[in-house]
Amino acid sequence: METYRRAGILHRVVRRTAATRPMAKIYGVIQQPLDRLVSRLTGGAATASSWLAGVEIAMLTTTGARTGKPRTLPVLDLADGEDTIVIASNFGRPRNPSWCHNLRANPRATLVADGIAREVVARELSGPERERDYRRGEEVFPGFTRYRRWASPRRIPVFRLEPQTTAWALGDCARVADEVLAPLGRELAAACAVTAGRRVLDVGAGAGNAAIPAAQAGATVVACDPTPELMHAGRRAAAARGVELEWVEAGAEALPFEDDSFDVVMSCVGAIFAPDHRAAAGELLRVCRPGGTIGMINWTPDGWSAEFFDVFAPYAPPRPPQALPAVAWGGEGHLRELFGDRVDSLRLERATLRVDRFDSPADLCAYYKANFGPTVAVYGGLAGDRDRIAALDRDFLAFATRTNRGGADGPAVYDFEYLRVVARKAAQLP
Numbered sequence: 001m002e003t004y005r006r007a008g009i010l011h012r013v014v015r016r017t018a019a020t021r022p023m024a025k026i027y028g029v030i031q032q033p034l035d036r037l038v039s040r041l042t043g044g045a046a047t048a049s050s051w052l053a054g055v056e057i058a059m060l061t062t063t064g065a066r067t068g069k070p071r072t073l074p075v076l077d078l079a080d081g082e083d084t085i086v087i088a089s090n091f092g093r094p095r096n097p098s099w100c101h102n103l104r105a106n107p108r109a110t111l112v113a114d115g116i117a118r119e120v121v122a123r124e125l126s127g128p129e130r131e132r133d134y135r136r137g138e139e140v141f142p143g144f145t146r147y148r149r150w151a152s153p154r155r156i157p158v159f160r161l162e163p164q165t166t167a168w169a170l171g172d173c174a175r176v177a178d179e180v181l182a183p184l185g186r187e188l189a190a191a192c193a194v195t196a197g198r199r200v201l202d203v204g205a206g207a208g209n210a211a212i213p214a215a216q217a218g219a220t221v222v223a224c225d226p227t228p229e230l231m232h233a234g235r236r237a238a239a240a241r242g243v244e245l246e247w248v249e250a251g252a253e254a255l256p257f258e259d260d261s262f263d264v265v266m267s268c269v270g271a272i273f274a275p276d277h278r279a280a281a282g283e284l285l286r287v288c289r290p291g292g293t294i295g296m297i298n299w300t301p302d303g304w305s306a307e308f309f310d311v312f313a314p315y316a317p318p319r320p321p322q323a324l325p326a327v328a329w330g331g332e333g334h335l336r337e338l339f340g341d342r343v344d345s346l347r348l349e350r351a352t353l354r355v356d357r358f359d360s361p362a363d364l365c366a367y368y369k370a371n372f373g374p375t376v377a378v379y380g381g382l383a384g385d386r387d388r389i390a391a392l393d394r395d396f397l398a399f400a401t402r403t404n405r406g407g408a409d410g411p412a413v414y415d416f417e418y419l420r421v422v423a424r425k426a427a428q429l430p
């Protein structure tokens, strides 16, 4: 973040004028709508404040304290390592801004900065820590010094937004992959016709559910995933099966590989979790060679997994309104639009994975609560709130009972619907 002393002349002038009473009044009214407008027009790359004042603005989505609905507002983003400091100055006005009440009622939020969405937990600061972080704000924007005075006797709240441990690192997702999803990984590697000598990239590889079978087929495989904990488990599993792969920490929206560098780029319910679908699709295509294969297994928007995620959504941190759900990747129309004419053949088939390893719906719920990271994260986020935990337990069990296809005395049976995608990258891109 550019401090005031280092800022260019225009940025200094704007920051100074925003700290005068008449301009603070005007900015107080126009800043948010203007920032939102420019952010929309530039696809999140800039805001009016970043252009005019050289400050970084992030979009913060909180849960409305009264409405319970997601509410997105631009905030001055004072990055400090992995954390972000936000100061509820409200231009020195006598009241706290709405997002401050929202964070106090529900500290879990989503922050989008530089087009990257992160789930965060807000911690309100006090004592010397608050003073230290307030000063950091003053170094960037001297108006904060005046706002302190103008706001008095209101004491301006300061929050640290700390990234949540990625949900996928919680519980034991490698176990879920091994015990529930394993057939999908093998199926994907086969659908992509992975054979010896091929150079294969598995995106959102987790513990190597598709990558390890590809390596067993003799391919040279790179497994990439943003969750290192899962890749550690993958390394151990690969060693146990006598194969070697390269493991790289990366998300689907920014793959650290050269253009056209793989014969096959595949993802088994992995890349679908990248919040920016367009960026992820662009990356899968970019790193695949012309004529190469892109294969995916994607949960469908009306299948079991979509309903599963819907159960947890009301109890999870709010998502930015423009963020598309992962299961949208399983819709044929959405997928055709994402790949467009950058592929010259596209085979889409719906199929189901039958899961009959659970004795009962209650057994499935207990297993997911203990092992499936996103489920563990949602329960953890309820921070011991007994009523909400009980309500989620009821909703989860009702869902598991309603979607059980098994008989009364047999094991529970679930059909997980997915879309199998096999595309060939166009030999010449348009």
Ligand SMILES: C[S@@+](CC[C@H](N)C(=O)[O-])C[C@H]1O[C@@H](n2cnc3c(N)ncnc32)[C@H](O)[C@@H]1O
Pocket: 168, 173, 177, 181, 184, 185, 203, 204, 205, 206, 207, 208, 209, 210, 225, 226, 227, 230, 250, 251, 252, 253, 267, 268, 269, 270, 271, 273, 274, 275
């Ligand atoms: C359901 S698991 C699937 C893992 C593995 N492909 C399998 O079949 O077992 C989802 C995976 O998506 C990964 N993931 C989450 N966000 C991602 C992103 N932005 N880009 C790529 N992968 C992501 C998670 O770390 C996790 O490993």
